[in-house]
Amino acid sequence: MQTRDTFILQLRGETIGSVSSTSSMEESFQNETLRPILKLQNDLFIASFTSYIKRNKVDFQSKTLEAKLLVIDNAVQKDIKFSNTMKGFIIGLFTSNEYLKYSENSSNINKRMMSMLIERLKSQIQLFD
Template sequence: MNQRDVFIKEFRGPAIGIVTAQSSTEESFQNEVLRPVLKLQNDLFVASFLNYISKNKADFYTHTVEKKMAIIENAIQKDIKFRNALKGMIIGLFTADEYCLYIKNSSSLNKRMMSMLTERLKSQVQLFDVIT
């Protein structure tokens, strides 16, 4: 393992969630890699979404909470450019070995990543009102 990989693993911190011998490869990857990265990058995701709404959804603040949740979901699911930027923020904190594992299962892992990120932003929707 090279210096970058050692640094990345130490920087991200320990796994979040239970990983057992019965855990699937994807579940282990989610708890050992994705959850720590999402937690570490949370402030960046919030800042990125604030930038997204300032450029694309100026009326965001006038909507109900339910509509804001839908906007968050649509932004991540339908805006490919924004989605790819978010994926880059996550993938950039993978080790080389984790990246190799990721590319073998990228379709299902992308679904997990984006679903977890969507739920993370939706659970913090109140932050997007405070900053107006």
């Protein structure tokens, strides 16, 4: 398993954001694990959301900015199948130790993960038109 973990860490790259001795476990996990994975998987998130729009026949281009943002919120927060797929894209790049940390506090980490994903999609909303 160590070989996989080493490969995953090299693939993801450096920590994004600061981590100090005063950082909470969740904040450290966010900056050391979640941010690098979200950055690495960005193209996959974009492709998945584009597919989601097409599959669900959402006329995204004709919507107002507010309505587009709401579509993103609803897709990630309320569409369980889509949300679970997005979580899988992220969790699949955890090391064994990171998964153990995640499993101890999955509820709070899931909230952070999905919130960060929503903000990432919203910040690139122009790609979906």
